[in-house]
Amino acid sequence: MAFVLDPRLEADSLAAADMGLCHVRVMADARYPWLIAVPRIAGAVELFDLPLRDSQQVWDEVQALARLVGRQPGIMKVNIGALGNIVRQLHIHIVGRHQHDPAWPGPVWGHSPAQAYEPGGAEALIHQVQALARRQQEKQ
Structure with a gap:
């Protein structure tokens, strides 16, 4: 089974x-500066579905993305979550937050319609994400 991104x-x-x-x-x-990281592993739903080696790599990538989000202007806190209640495909949200954002201090999920x-x-x-991905690939 090949990896396919949920529509x-x-x-x-x-x-x-x-x-x-x-x-x-x-x-x-x-x-919000809001990224999602989707492991390219077909059928993965939960973090614990991943083999340990893949789990560590996903976490390393999420940490790098979280540092990138945390450096965005005005960001006070970075929220990381893998909910999957609506979209079952494993994906990790990385969201930059500040005390004046519309959902503060509550969760961004389901708070209000997205602003395009x-x-x-x-x-x-x-x-910035593309540059980070290039740097990560050069390390390997």
């Missing part, structure tokens, strides 16, 4: 880069 994840986000194991996307909500990026508005974050 809901594809519809709600923009492709950014492929890291060693994760496909990385920017959520289509301009209010202006044309080209997500490009800076996408380019």
Whole structure:
């Protein structure tokens, strides 16, 4: 069985880069620097579904992405979560938060409708993710 991205994840986000194991996307909500990391492992639903080696690589990639999100202007806290209640395919949310964001201090999931990026508005974050992916690949 080959890896196929869930259509809901594809519809709600923009492709950014492929890291060693994760496909990385920017959520289509301009209010937050919000990434999702989707391990390219067919059938994975839970983190504990992954072999230990893959689990460690996913965590290393998520940590690198979280550091990137945490460096975005104004970010006070980075939320990381793998919920999967609506989309079962394993994916990890990495969301930059600050005390003036619309959902603060509660969760962003289901808080309010997404606010679309202006044309080209997500490009800076996408380019940062692409640069990170290149640096990660050069280390290997």
